[in-house]
Amino acid sequence: MTELPTILIRPTKGWAALNLKDLWLYRELVYFLTWRDIKVRYKQAALGITWAVLQPLLTMVIFSFIFGNLAKLPSDGIPYPLFSYAAILPWQLFSSALQRSSVSLVGNANLLTKIYFPRLIIPFSAVMSSLVDFGIAFLIMIGLMIYYQVWPTLMTLWVIPLTLLTLITALAVSLWLSALNVLYRDVQHMIPFLLQFWMYASPVAYSAELIPPGVWTVIYGLNPMTGVIQGFRWALLGTEPPGILLAISIVIVIILLISGLFYFRRMEKTFADMV
Amino acid sequence: MSDIAIRVEGVSKKYRIGLLQTHNDTLRDAIVSKFNRTTRKMEHGQQDEIWALKDLSFEVHSGEVLGVVGRNGAGKSTLLKILSRVTEPTEGSIEIRGRVGSLLEVGTGFHPELTGRENIYLNGAILGMKRHEIIDKFDDIVDFSEVGQFIDTPVKRYSSGMYLRLAFAVAAHLEPEILVVDEVLAVGDAEFQRKCLGKMSDVAQQGRTVLFVSHNMSAILRLTQETIVLEKGKMLMRSPSPKAVDYYLSSGFSQMGERTWTSDEVPASASPFLPLAVRVKNTKGRTIDNLRSTESFCLEFEYDLKSAITGLRVGVYLLSTRGELVFTSFDTDENDLYEKYPSRSAGHYFSRCVIPADLLNEGRFVVGVNASSFRVKRYFQDEQALTFTVDAAGAPGMQWPEPRLGPIRPRIQWTIERIRK
Numbered sequence: 073m074t075e076l077p078t079i080l081i082r083p084t085k086g087w088a089a090l091n092l093k094d095l096w097l098y099r100e101l102v103y104f105l106t107w108r109d110i111k112v113r114y115k116q117a118a119l120g121i122t123w124a125v126l127q128p129l130l131t132m133v134i135f136s137f138i139f140g141n142l143a144k145l146p147s148d149g150i151p152y153p154l155f156s157y158a159a160i161l162p163w164q165l166f167s168s169a170l171q172r173s174s175v176s177l178v179g180n181a182n183l184l185t186k187i188y189f190p191r192l193i194i195p196f197s198a199v200m201s202s203l204v205d206f207g208i209a210f211l212i213m214i215g216l217m218i219y220y221q222v223w224p225t226l227m228t229l230w231v232i233p234l235t236l237l238t239l240i241t242a243l244a245v246s247l248w249l250s251a252l253n254v255l256y257r258d259v260q261h262m263i264p265f266l267l268q269f270w271m272y273a274s275p276v277a278y279s280a281e282l283i284p285p286g287v288w289t290v291i292y293g294l295n296p297m298t299g300v301i302q303g304f305r306w307a308l309l310g311t312e313p314p315g316i317l318l319a320i321s322i323v324i325v326i327i328l329l330i331s332g333l334f335y336f337r338r339m340e341k342t343f344a345d346m347v
Numbered sequence: 348m349s350d351i352a353i354r355v356e357g358v359s360k361k362y363r364i365g366l367l368q369t370h371n372d373t374l375r376d377a378i379v380s381k382f383n384r385t386t387r388k389m390e391h392g393q394q395d396e397i398w399a400l401k402d403l404s405f406e407v408h409s410g411e412v413l414g415v416v417g418r419n420g421a422g423k424s425t426l427l428k429i430l431s432r433v434t435e436p437t438e439g440s441i442e443i444r445g446r447v448g449s450l451l452e453v454g455t456g457f458h459p460e461l462t463g464r465e466n467i468y469l470n471g472a473i474l475g476m477k478r479h480e481i482i483d484k485f486d487d488i489v490d491f492s493e494v495g496q497f498i499d500t501p502v503k504r505y506s507s508g509m510y511l512r513l514a515f516a517v518a519a520h521l522e523p524e525i526l527v528v529d530e531v532l533a534v535g536d537a538e539f540q541r542k543c544l545g546k547m548s549d550v551a552q553q554g555r556t557v558l559f560v561s562h563n564m565s566a567i568l569r570l571t572q573e574t575i576v577l578e579k580g581k582m583l584m585r586s587p588s589p590k591a592v593d594y595y596l597s598s599g600f601s602q603m604g605e606r607t608w609t610s611d612e613v614p615a616s617a618s619p620f621l622p623l624a625v626r627v628k629n630t631k632g633r634t635i636d637n638l639r640s641t642e643s644f645c646l647e648f649e650y651d652l653k654s655a656i657t658g659l660r661v662g663v664y665l666l667s668t669r670g671e672l673v674f675t676s677f678d679t680d681e682n683d684l685y686e687k688y689p690s691r692s693a694g695h696y697f698s699r700c701v702i703p704a705d706l707l708n709e710g711r712f713v714v715g716v717n718a719s720s721f722r723v724k725r726y727f728q729d730e731q732a733l734t735f736t737v738d739a740a741g742a743p744g745m746q747w748p749e750p751r752l753g754p755i756r757p758r759i760q761w762t763i764e765r766i767r768k
Binding site: 189 | 428430433435443445455460461465472477
């Protein structure tokens with residue numbers, strides 16, 4: 073006779089243990105929920121997956137026209153379309169992951185109130201599902217690089233850890249926001265504004281060189297997306313390495329992630345009753 | 348068979364009514380109520396808390412099929428939610444040996460845009476099946492659901508029957524050691540329900556532990572050996588199912604042929620409909636509990652409308668205590684009343700119907716009530732509002748002292764004709 077696992081259910085008081093092992097046990101559910109989000113996203117849309125190409129491409133065209141042609145912003149000596157697209161790429165990954173993930177708990181309320189599984193899976197798989205769009209948008213980047221004759225180097229491989237950092241940043245922020253959104257639906261109204269503000273606070277349309285050095289750079293660097301975006305430009309286009317900015321970003325993200333995980337776990341037990 | 352599968356010890360669950368009904372959904376509400384809370388507490392003490400479960404303790408042996416019955420709000424669903432770890436108890440502890448699968452509602456996690464095939468995988472994963480398990484059982488699931496040829500069609504194009512069959516098929520192929528089932532049988536047509544019940548008794552016979560919650564007393568009697576009766580979050584009794592069902596059906600109801608509702612018993616979702624009372628009356632207008640099969644009687648439903656409702660229909664169900672539905676009837680079934688009341692304005696109402704003499708067999712019957720607008724909203728429903736007893740003295744066939752099966756015993760005109768040889 074096999075020994076059956078014994079589960080003990082009792083009220084948790086205060087801060088709960090993170091229990092990340094549970095997340096691993098339920099990895100197949102992460103896979104299926106991510107797969108569902110991807111599968112459903114462009115169903116019954118005439119253009120389908122083309123949207124994943126159009127969104128960054130059109131943003132790049134608009135930026136190039138307004139900031140590149142009209143405002144003539146400096147772009148570190150790189151053709152402006154290439155310069156902005158290299159930033160739009162991680163930015164759109166971050167913004168779509170954050171948007172989806174922050175409303176994910178409320179959007180899956182029917183699951184939360186019916187079935188047990190580690191709740192972390194929901195914002196986690198929402199973040200993961202944004203990777204497909206990113207992959208497609210990346211193909212355009214390759215096309216642009218060929219057009220402008222910028223050739224990849226070994227440095228380009230840095231894109232992989234930088235993409236990971238983008239995802240972790242989005243997850244860290246949305247752990248806070250998704251749990252808060254269960255309590256206060258204000259969060260979902262706030263997100264579009266937050267993202268707009270955040271984009272202007274990040275060097276997407278302009279160069280980080282425009283920021284006066286000294287105290288301002290440090291404050292500017294507190295935005296974790298600054299380091300990520302500068303890193304992307306460095307890896308893809310060979311601009312100045314992000315250096316200290318990236319280091320600050322990583323520290324900030326780790327703080328956000330750990331505090332977010334604990335906050336999420338603390339709120340988790342009330343989700344089914346509050347959502 | 349003495350090992351314990353589930354041990355529940357002193358479990359309580361507290362809800363704050365403020366959280367249940369008036370969500371602090373926006374920051375503004377939260378800030379406002381922060382300020383109000385201090386003053387409110389002083390006025391009302393702790394009255395905005397309710398205990399959905401209070402100090403509940405019981406054990407379930409492995410391989411046992413335990414029924415759980417209780418009125419709406421007795422704490423059944425809360426108990427199942429705690430057992431399936433959807434929500435935490437406020438106090439107490441539960442020890443569970445084995446994997447728990449819950450059928451809290453079939454079709455949870457189905458996505459309308461995905462095909463039947465895709466939903467089987469998704470739903471299986473949500474219910475806790477491993478991928479290889481789903482692949483192994485895929486054909487069985489499709490066979491059981493009978494949607495074979497539509498398996499690659501998005502489920503939003505399915506009829507509601509197909510949708511339910513597929514959803515139940517996935518859930519029914521879960522193989523946890525402990526299965527928690529809530530009212531899955533309340534939906535679907537008779538054929539489907541029969542199939543579900545069959546599947547449930549298979550599960551029970553395989554020696555798995557099942558906790559089965561239902562309003563369907565015949566299903567409880569058929570599937571379970573023992574049943575616990577919950578009332579207001581406490582366990583009233585635990586005994587062999589026939590005894591528990593009988594106790595449940597006759598307790599908590601008034602013995603006087605009348606059931607009244609106080610405003611805190613009526614869920615907020617019923618508004619603007621407010622049920623007041625249901626009564627059984629004899630031909631002389633007296634409220635009675637015991638009546639004769641040979642006399643007609645009146646069912647009276649008294650209610651308030653706080654504001655007008657369009658398309659409202661108020662009706663009764665009559666059930667036998669074995670859970671068989673005898674009939675359903677609404678006050679606007681007849682065309683002239685249907686046309687006279689396209690909408691009902693606010694006010695105090697009585698809906699009455701007369702049940703003809705010589706219709707019911709002897710035994711106890713359950714009256715359920717329902718107030719709804721067809722395909723718009725169900726305002727209020729209570730499947731077990733009250734019970735009454737019918738005495739068959741004077742009914743046809745009483746010269747033979749044998750029980751007649753079936754809930755009705757109509758007086759039917761017979762003729763006997765002899766053809767001369």
